[in-house]
Amino acid sequence: MAEIWNTQPTVDRLLSEAKSGAERLVQAGLIPKLTVVRVGNHPASRVYVQKKVQMCQDLGFGSDHLQFEESISESELLATIIGLNNDKTVHGILVQLPLPDHVNAEKILNAIDPDKDVDGFHPVNVGRLSIGQDGLFPCTPMGVMELIRDAEPQLSGKHAVIVGRSNIVGKPMAQLLLQANCTVSILHSRTQNPQQLARQADIVVAAVGRPGLIDADWLKPGALVADVGINELTDADQVARFTAPDSKKRSAFERNGRVLYGDVNFDSAMQVAGKVTPVPGGVGPLTIAHLMVNCIRAAERSRHE
Ligand code: NDP
Numbered sequence: 001m002a003e004i005w006n007t008q009p010t011v012d013r014l015l016s017e018a019k020s021g022a023e024r025l026v027q028a029g030l031i032p033k034l035t036v037v038r039v040g041n042h043p044a045s046r047v048y049v050q051k052k053v054q055m056c057q058d059l060g061f062g063s064d065h066l067q068f069e070e071s072i073s074e075s076e077l078l079a080t081i082i083g084l085n086n087d088k089t090v091h092g093i094l095v096q097l098p099l100p101d102h103v104n105a106e107k108i109l110n111a112i113d114p115d116k117d118v119d120g121f122h123p124v125n126v127g128r129l130s131i132g133q134d135g136l137f138p139c140t141p142m143g144v145m146e147l148i149r150d151a152e153p154q155l156s157g158k159h160a161v162i163v164g165r166s167n168i169v170g171k172p173m174a175q176l177l178l179q180a181n182c183t184v185s186i187l188h189s190r191t192q193n194p195q196q197l198a199r200q201a202d203i204v205v206a207a208v209g210r211p212g213l214i215d216a217d218w219l220k221p222g223a224l225v226a227d228v229g230i231n232e233l234t235d236a237d238q239v240a241r242f243t244a245p246d247s248k249k250r251s252a253f254e255r256n257g258r259v260l261y262g263d264v265n266f267d268s269a270m271q272v273a274g275k276v277t278p279v280p281g282g283v284g285p286l287t288i289a290h291l292m293v294n295c296i297r298a299a300e301r302s303r304h305e
Contacts, residue, residue: 005224005275007282010147014289015059021296022061025303032299033062034092034118034291035084039077039103040070045096052094052291059292061299064090074103078111085113091299092118094291115301118294121168129175136294136301140207141173143286144226145180148203151224151275156181161198163187163214163263164207169228173205194218204273206263212242215265222274228283229263242267 025032034056036049049065056063066080077099084093093116099105109117114124120138128135152158160182164170174184182203187194198204198218206214207228219225233239234257242261243249253259262279269276277283 002225002270002273002276004270005147005151005226005277005282007147007277007286010143010150011285011289013150014143014146014286014293015055018289018292018296019059021293021300022059025296025299026060028303030299030303031062031089032091032295033064033089034094034295035064035066035090036094036096037066037068037077037080037084038096039068039072039099042098045098049096051288055288055292056295061295062089070100072100072103074107077103077108081108081111085111085116088302090116091302092116092295094118115305116298118291118298120172120294126167126172129172132179136298137176138168138172139290139294140169140228140283140287141176142294143290144173144205144228144283145176146290147226147277147283147286148177148224149180152203157183158202159183159185159200160203160205161185161187161201162205162207163194163198164205164209164228166207169207170205173207177203177205208263210263211238211261212265212268213263215268216272219269219272221272223272225264225269225273225276226283227262227264227266227277227279229261230279230284231261231263232258233261234258 022032036052038049053063053065084090093112095108109121112122114122117125117136120136125135129137160177162170162173165186165188174186177184185197187197195218199220201223203224205226209229211231211233239253242265249259260280
């Protein structure tokens with residue numbers, strides 16, 4: 001039986017690194033600042049933004065939240081980004097997605113100064129990551145990488161399987177594990193015999209967006225399993241398939257008509273794996289903690305320009 005992979009110690013370490021980094025910078029006369037840009041009134045994104053802004057304040061550095069109407073034009077938004085690029089008091093810029101359909105999100109994200117790109121999505125940072133240069137890299141894979149390093153200091157030669165090849169999770173995760181000298185396999189929707197490949201892995205990172213896809217059949221005994229997926233289950237049959245009748249998740253579903261579930265079939269994976277991260281409360285907090293680290297890195301980098 002696996003142990004639940006507690007991400008909190010890694011989260012706490014990252015937050016404490018960000019806090020001491022902020023203190024050092026403030027003592028040197030530089031107040032790190034994150035500016036979050038949000039368009040429209042997507043309720044989930046409002047909660048995310050509030051959390052990020054609050055966390056900056058808790059760690060002792062500055063944050064701003066620029067809120068725009070859904071009707072803002074692409075050119076107005078671009079002008080805002082360019083203004084923030086030129087503002088020396090702003091060190092990190094984060095555009096909260098989704099953006100409205102009439103705005104080309106790629107154009108907006110690519111306009112962010114790569115050295116202020118705390119999400120790490122800019123092509124310059126993607127390139128820096130792929131050739132092993134210093135830069136700002138995506139927060140979810142960076143946070144998961146810290147978690148993996150804390151659990152397994154000897155990564156060299158380990159086989160890591162990543163399920164999913166998105167630009168924001170799967171691909172950067174693969175680059176980071178490769179840099180740590182893992183042998184990396186990336187599985188995707190066209191992969192043949194994915195279970196057979198995944199069963200060879202010492203480390204599995206699931207970033208698919210398919211609830212409960214990865215079960216015991218995908219896992220080698222003792223594997224470390226990081227579940228990035230966040231899926232909202234609203235279907236009673238699906239909930240019945242993945243959760244035990246007397247479980248907390250089942251009662252949460254019965255109360256709210258919805259429950260969050262990962263890409264890993266948790267109860268099944270726990271029969272075989274070494275450690276499995278829970279959803280929610282596993283990878284999510286690592287992502288936001290690494291965003292704070294990226295803000296401090298961006299502020300530190302600005303001193304050397
Ligand atoms: P995407 O939808 O961009 O990518 C999903 C990937 O999964 C694709 O590469 C797709 O393959 C692959 N895939 C789909 N079905 C299968 C299958 N049956 N077998 C193998 N691979 C498959 O998702 P994201 O990477 O953006 O997000 C993945 C999950 O992680 C989502 O649930 C998302 O909500 C969550 N997430 C959580 C974060 C956190 O902080 N915890 C942060 C970011 C995301 P193909 O390329 O062939 O289509």
